[in-house]
Amino acid sequence: MSACPVSAASPAPRSNARRDWAKHAIILFFILIELFPLYMMFQVSFKDTTTFIRQPWLPTNPLNWHWENWTFALRLILPYIANTVLVAVTGTVCSLVFAIFGAYFFARYRMPFSRILWAAFLVLMLMPSVVNITPLFILLKSLKLVNTLWALIFVGIAAGQVFTIFVLRNFLEDLPRDLFEAAEMDGASHLQQVVNIVIPMSGSIIGTLGILAFLNMWNDFLLPLIVLRDKELFTLGVGLIYLDGEYVKQWGQIMAAYFVASIPLIVLFLFTMRLFVRGLSVGAIKG
Amino acid sequence: MALPITSKKAIREWKLYIFVLPSLLMVGTFAYFPAASAAYYSFFEWAGGDAKQLIGIENFRRAFSDQVLLDSFATVSVLIVFNLFKMIPSILLAVLIHRLRSDRWQYVYRVLLVVPMIVPGLVTLFIWKFFLDPNLGVLNGVLEFTGAKSVLVSLDHFFGWGVFFANVPIGWLSQPQLILPSLFLWGFPWIGAVGVLIFLAGLQSIGQDVYEAAELDGVGPFKKFLYIELPLILTQVRLSLVLLVIGTVGGYGLQLQLLNEYGGPDGRGMVPGLWMYNRAFYAGEFGYACAIGMILFVFILALTFVNNRYVRIDK
Numbered sequence: 001m002s003a004c005p006v007s008a009a010s011p012a013p014r015s016n017a018r019r020d021w022a023k024h025a026i027i028l029f030f031i032l033i034e035l036f037p038l039y040m041m042f043q044v045s046f047k048d049t050t051t052f053i054r055q056p057w058l059p060t061n062p063l064n065w066h067w068e069n070w071t072f073a074l075r076l077i078l079p080y081i082a083n084t085v086l087v088a089v090t091g092t093v094c095s096l097v098f099a100i101f102g103a104y105f106f107a108r109y110r111m112p113f114s115r116i117l118w119a120a121f122l123v124l125m126l127m128p129s130v131v132n133i134t135p136l137f138i139l140l141k142s143l144k145l146v147n148t149l150w151a152l153i154f155v156g157i158a159a160g161q162v163f164t165i166f167v168l169r170n171f172l173e174d175l176p177r178d179l180f181e182a183a184e185m186d187g188a189s190h191l192q193q194v195v196n197i198v199i200p201m202s203g204s205i206i207g208t209l210g211i212l213a214f215l216n217m218w219n220d221f222l223l224p225l226i227v228l229r230d231k232e233l234f235t236l237g238v239g240l241i242y243l244d245g246e247y248v249k250q251w252g253q254i255m256a257a258y259f260v261a262s263i264p265l266i267v268l269f270l271f272t273m274r275l276f277v278r279g280l281s282v283g284a285i286k287g
Numbered sequence: 288m289a290l291p292i293t294s295k296k297a298i299r300e301w302k303l304y305i306f307v308l309p310s311l312l313m314v315g316t317f318a319y320f321p322a323a324s325a326a327y328y329s330f331f332e333w334a335g336g337d338a339k340q341l342i343g344i345e346n347f348r349r350a351f352s353d354q355v356l357l358d359s360f361a362t363v364s365v366l367i368v369f370n371l372f373k374m375i376p377s378i379l380l381a382v383l384i385h386r387l388r389s390d391r392w393q394y395v396y397r398v399l400l401v402v403p404m405i406v407p408g409l410v411t412l413f414i415w416k417f418f419l420d421p422n423l424g425v426l427n428g429v430l431e432f433t434g435a436k437s438v439l440v441s442l443d444h445f446f447g448w449g450v451f452f453a454n455v456p457i458g459w460l461s462q463p464q465l466i467l468p469s470l471f472l473w474g475f476p477w478i479g480a481v482g483v484l485i486f487l488a489g490l491q492s493i494g495q496d497v498y499e500a501a502e503l504d505g506v507g508p509f510k511k512f513l514y515i516e517l518p519l520i521l522t523q524v525r526l527s528l529v530l531l532v533i534g535t536v537g538g539y540g541l542q543l544q545l546l547n548e549y550g551g552p553d554g555r556g557m558v559p560g561l562w563m564y565n566r567a568f569y570a571g572e573f574g575y576a577c578a579i580g581m582i583l584f585v586f587i588l589a590l591t592f593v594n595n596r597y598v599r600i601d602k
Contacts, residue, residue, distance in 0.1 A: 019388075020386075020387050020388055020389070020392075023383050023386060023387055024387070024392070026383055027380065027383055027384060027387075027396055030376070030380055030476055030478055031396065031399050031400065031478075033475070033476050034400070034403050034476070034478055035399075035402065035403060037403070037406065037411060037414045037415075037418075038402070038403060038406060040414065040417075040425070041406070041410075041414060052423075053423070056423060056428070057428075097309075098309040098310040098313065099310060101306040101307065101309065101310070102306065102307045102309075102310040102311075104306055105303050105304070105306040105307040106289065106307070107289055108289060108290070108303070109289055109290050109291075109292040109296075109297070109300065109303065110289045110290060110291045110292055111292060111297055111300070111303060111304070112294065112297050114289070117307065117311070120319075121314070124314065124318055124319075127318070127322060127584070129537070130537040130538070130539065130560045130563070130580070130583065131322065131325060131537070131580040131581070131583055131584040131587075132318065132321045132322055132325065132580075133563075133564065133567075133580075134325065134328075134563065134567040134573055134576045134577050134580055135320075135321035135322070135324040135325040135328060135577060135580075136317065136321040137567070137568075138321075138324070138328075138335065138573065139316075139317070139320060139321050139324070141335075154313065154316075154317055155317050157313050157317075158313040158314050158316070158317035158318050159317075159318070161310045161313060161314050162314065165310065173289065177290075190300075190302065190303060190306065194306075215404075218407065219407055219408040219409065221408075221409050221540065221544075222540050222543075222564075226568055236407060236409070237407075237409055240407075240409050240410065240413065241409070241544065244413050244416070244544075251417070251423070254413075258406075258410045258413065258414070261407055261410055262405055262406050262407060262410060265404075265405040265406075265407065266405050268405075269401075269402075269404075269405045273398060273401075276401055276404075277397055277398060277401055277484065
């Protein structure tokens with residue numbers, strides 16, 4: 001991050017930083033509004049309907065918190081979370097493994113047909129996924145994958161391939177070539193080169209791409225909505241949609257459910273904050 | 288760059304093709320095949336079962352005289368304009384954060400920006416639906432509290448919109464005339480964490496000497512933005528523009544969840560993607576839905592082409 005020139009030029013940057021208060025105020029104003037939904041979600045989740053209607057804005061005394069909203073939410077949402085974790089983790093891991101090998105293929109040698117294959121991959125980036133949803137459903141139906149979590153995993157893997165391979169290929173091509181040549185001299189197979197060179201050298205970019213893939217699958221609700229039928233298989237997306245559709249709304253319970261649904265990402269965020277921030281910038285640039 | 292390889296060596300290295308096979312299979316099955324079959328099915332009248340009938344370009348002829356579809360393209364054009372406008376706060380916020388003198392605060396704000404992303408997208412959507420609720424929602428609460436509602440009511444009296452009334456809660460998602468304004472308000476203050484982060488990445492390339500020279504010449508903060516910062520993030524702005532247009536034209540999850548499968552009251556929030564979804568999964572007209580999908584695909588392709596042609600992205 002390059003700091004502004006004034007702080008570098010002046011002998012006392014600390015006193016200069018104080019002159020930024022107006023900027024801080026504006027930034028904080030925006031960020032507070034952005035965080036407002038989180039606040040509402042948290043404080044409403046401890047209220048029953050009457051308290052909520054009487055006082056929707058301010059949190060109530062923690063002694064009067066309605067924890068039963070949370071037990072309700074946990075019982076309702078945990079199975080959905082389990083399904084979503086299963087789909088997102090399996091999908092992300094497979095997607096990354098496939099993409100690492102795919103990227104290695106494109107980055108290592110200019111093999112016959114690799115240009116055509118590459119072009120075919122890139123065309124997919126232009127293709128909006130909406131167009132696919134109808135025939136995709138028909139395909140899944142004929143593969144007998146409707147109402148299974150496999151459908152979500154397979155489609156998730158396929159959807160992430162192009163972008164992940166695209167970024168990884170660029171990264172691998174910048175790795176020093178000597179490494180691979182030395183390994184080849186020592187008789188390492190391509191598989192060994194992937195395991196011993198590619199994966200250790202590109203750990204952080206793989207982590208970043210993994211987070212992006214995970215987020216995409218975690219947030220998807222359009223596909224689960226048309227694919228899943230049985231309540232036992234519901235992922236978060238469908239589960240929350242059905243919760244929203246209930247006729248009589250218990251806002252406290254609903255907000256608690258929303259909060260529980262966010263917990264896995266909060267945990268992920270706490271452990272991988274740096275990758276998260278970086279991953280989002282990379283993802284957005286390469287789109 | 289990948290090393291060039293002689294064909295002799297390539298034959299010896301045939302095993303490398305196995306490396307690309309899994310992803311090729313996945314992409315082929317779940318991305319290429321559906322796309323190709325969409326083109327095929329769009330010429331059929333087909334309810335998704337075994338019986339389907341070849342009807343040539345009838346689906347397309349129907350699409351071009353389908354008033355709902357035509358209106359939905361008008362709606363989506365309005366949404367594109369809205370979304371272009373909604374890019375501005377992210378750009379401004381990125382510039383503000385970049386101009387902070389303390390690196391540590393810059394980092395703190397970047398992290399704080401990402402924090403709302405831990406809420407699943409769907410939950411954000413539902414919370415907004417709750418904000419727009421006529422009786423309990425935050426928006427009506429704020430309007431009532433600040434007295435802005437009485438201003439709206441008197442404006443309504445003056446212009447005769449017939450939308451805002453003194454003692455009736457405003458039905459943001461149930462009044463046909465308010466659907467587009469609600470879609471505009473949605474997501475206020477329109478800070479996209481991802482957008483801000485890319486703009487910040489672009490701003491990082493501004494050297495200190497540029498600012499120093501500007502300072503010496505007495506350039507004000509607004510001109511600094513116009514002549515130094517904006518040109519440097521133009522690449523990112525254009526890129527997010529392209530992504531945004533494609534996303535808006537193809538997107539329908541927001542409309543489906545915020546309104547319903549008919550685009551809300553009077554279908555004011557109907558977009559082409561949603562109509563396609565509606566035809567396929569509510570009316571069972573799979574052939575027609577595929578035809579709408581193909582029209583959308585061509586439309587997006589044309590937009591991408593225009594973007595590439597006239598909005599150059601310099602790498």
